[in-house]
Amino acid sequence: MRQFYKDNKWIIPILTLILFFPVCLNIFFIYGDLNTGKDLRNVEWLAFWGSYLGGAATLIAVCLTLSQNMKFFKQNEKIFIQNQKSLIFQEERSRIALMPYIEVMVSLDEDMSLHKTKLHPPNGFITLSNNNDNKRFSSNFPNKYHKSIESGWIEESIGNGVESLRRANHNFIRLVMTQKAPSLARNIQLSVCVIEGGEEKRIYLHPPFVLATMEKVKLPIFFDENWGEGEYKFIVSFEDIEGRGYEQFFTIHHKKSLNYSFNAISEPKLTN
Numbered sequence: 054m055r056q057f058y059k060d061n062k063w064i065i066p067i068l069t070l071i072l073f074f075p076v077c078l079n080i081f082f083i084y085g086d087l088n089t090g091k092d093l094r095n096v097e098w099l100a101f102w103g104s105y106l107g108g109a110a111t112l113i114a115v116c117l118t119l120s121q122n123m124k125f126f127k128q129n130e131k132i133f134i135q136n137q138k139s140l141i142f143q144e145e146r147s148r149i150a151l152m153p154y155i156e157v158m159v160s161l162d163e164d165m166s167l168h169k170t171k172l173h174p175p176n177g178f179i180t181l182s183n184n185n186d187n188k189r190f191s192s193n194f195p196n197k198y199h200k201s202i203e204s205g206w207i208e209e210s211i212g213n214g215v216e217s218l219r220r221a222n223h224n225f226i227r228l229v230m231t232q233k234a235p236s237l238a239r240n241i242q243l244s245v246c247v248i249e250g251g252e253e254k255r256i257y258l259h260p261p262f263v264l265a266t267m268e269k270v271k272l273p274i275f276f277d278e279n280w281g282e283g284e285y286k287f288i289v290s291f292e293d294i295e296g297r298g299y300e301q302f303f304t305i306h307h308k309k310s311l312n313y314s315f316n317a318i319s320e321p322k323l324t325n
Contacts, residue, residue: 153238168194175262182277232264298324
């Protein structure tokens with residue numbers, strides 16, 4: 054009973070009002086300067102009380118019904134919210150289970166031999182140069198750079214047929230990407246952010262490819278001497294097997310003269 058009154062706090066003031074009103078009415082008719090109440094007989098009073106109690110009972114029933122409906126509505130609302138949370142949780146678990154993860158390893162080409170090999174797609178050499186004639190991505194490393202990589206020097210004409218040698222200010226960095234998650238990564242693309250005309254621009258460096266679990270791809274990056282020093286943000290974008298897009302990024306601080314620093318790749322970030 055206590056729980057009933059706790060769940061239906063409105064019933065006490067309504068019962069009080071129902072009992073208080075006829076008592077006040079009765080006192081008013083008896084002691085008031087009205088002949089109506091004094092002339093009422095038992096039949097009229099019984100009819101009044103019957104109608105009054107019937108109306109009060111109907112009012113209480115309606116209030117109880119509304120209270121129960123509201124209670125059911127709130128319970129259904131809670132169940133709906135819990136089901137929504139459970140569905141979101143299950144979807145998130147499924148998404149994470151299918152989410153690829155790209156690991157990136159970067160190092161200088163210390164043995165000076167990688168540029169002599171032929172890489173088969175999706176492997177390939179990436180050349181970062183301000184010269185628009187240079188091919189951005191290729192299976193064979195451009196021959197014009199071989200000599201300077203092997204010797205570390207560049208022949209330079211200083212006029213009147215006099216040639217001079219100067220140290221080559223470029224880096225040849227080995228970059229290996231590995232798909233570590235037990236899933237499939239689709240439409241993988243590596244891009245670099247550069248500033249042109251005061252605005253950030255993203256340059257895509259190779260055609261998209263696919264990596265299954267523990268598959269690797271070699272994408273050695275050559276920083277041409279005319280490519281400016283600075284910290285460059287590289288973005289790895291890809292999709293899972295259900296088409297959700299992700300991005301990871303890492304940075305290479307290009308300092309020329311075989312000097313660079315590397316910030317490790319970030320966690321995958323959902324983009325759609």
